[in-house]
Amino acid sequence: MRPIIRTRFAPSPTGALHVGSIRTALFAWLFARHNSGSFILRIEDTDVARKVEGAVESILESLRWVGLDWDEGPEVGGDYGPYIQSQRLGFYQEAARLLVEQGDAYYCYCSPERLEELRAEQVKRKQPPGYDRRCRDLSEEERKEKEDEGITPVVRLKTPLTGRTGFHDIIWGDVAFSNSILEDLVLLKSDGYPTYHLANIVDDHEMKITHVLRAEEWLSSTPYHFLLYKAMDYQPPEFAHLPMLLGSDRSKLGKRHGSVSITDFREQGYLPEAIVNFLALLGWSLDDKTELMTRQELIANFSLERVSKTAAIFNQEKLDWMNGVYIRSLEPEDFLQRSLSFLERDLPPDMPRPLSVDYVRQIMPLVQERVKTLAGIPELTRFFFTDRLEYETDSLITRDMTADSTRHALGVARQRLADLPTFDAQSLEGTLRPLAVELRLRAGQLFGTLRTAVTGQTVAPPLFKTMEILGRETCLERIDRVLEKL
């Protein structure tokens, strides 16, 4: 029987979750779910200096928001905890001790200052920078001496000087590196914390991870990991390095490319289902045509065999389109509920709060197919909530009209509207359309003027429905105000 598949996502709490990280998490999650395996969340907080307060909470919140649920990890527990590396220091220290004892690693007493000087010198002489292995073969006496000086050593990996280290990657195939270019990298820092390299291999082993899915940037350090697996006598997991996510200038996607954290996308009104669908298509495809897929369909169809090797540029225009598709597919009530917080947040603060949900419920169907993001709603609907309309009087005068003809048209229209027995979209259209003919105007001329008068905008939802919701009183008031000014 094949062992149950276990994948993990191991973010470092240095800030909000990056879309690239979410993509990695998504693939690991899809792979686990597709195979009825487990998805484990582990926090890699081994860099005390880079740790950011509140980042763990933010990461958890973001994962929950996009719907990537974890079977083991912070807040849910599991059989292989704790799932926060700073709480597992003993494991790493024990592993480091064992490696030194076996002769696969050694204590290094070189100061950061010396390493810096060394590097500077190497760069100056145009040599590849790297540790010169000064402490690799220290004698017992020399070590004693350093210890007596009170230096706390780091533990470095004693990499083989010759030979090659090769491994198989599910996505990249067979990859091999010459050991001569490998460095004696630090495994355990002087503060007692492990580096990524050590922590990741002991935890993946302890947590029985079967498949390591991570970004391509780790490909180069994978030989170290294999060396460590071998030294620790661990069975290495399968590896799948995912192609990078790039910004529009083809460099690694980062802050300077604009919004890259998942919280930014959330605030900008993107739907988690759109983000998931979009991200799934960056580096993976089902076939030559299918693009819109539900979470269930993604799970059912995902496979590492169809992950590509080429880095993908994050194309926000396509995300915008896809977000629009998902917005339009929402049930009206769902759309309403999701819109509320954006209206509360972005409508001018002097408008009465809380907003009337019943009123908003009438409006939302008018904009659901017109916005690309939820954050676009307040701007398109603000005239529903305020009488303070700001617009140029010029925009009242539509094509081939004059101030006089506009005033006349609005005056007549006002009269008809006032006399209308019922003020709903159907009757509005029933009187305004014939009125245009009567006034020898094209429908667009009359409606355009009315639109500006009533909404203050040249771009707005359909006029009659808009007027119905606004109500007769408001519409007449707004028209009267125009008549005074024009």
Add this chain to the structure above:
RNA sequence: GGCGCAUUCGUCUAGCGGUUAGGACACCUCCCUCUCAAGGAGGAGAUCACCGGUUCGAAUCCGGUAUGCGCUACCA
């Protein structure tokens, strides 16, 4: 610099020896239409990075070159 990897429309991609190189976003035109969207119908856009080879035949296989990206920390 060293090492590793990659290279199909502007972008995301399909393709895994024989296709008019397919789809999607964006763009353009037209239709629908009270504006904007949405929707419908079309269009333009890729000498498959380049050069050699293998083969009857190459985007697909093999070399080399170029370009790009990643790694090269007591960061992950």
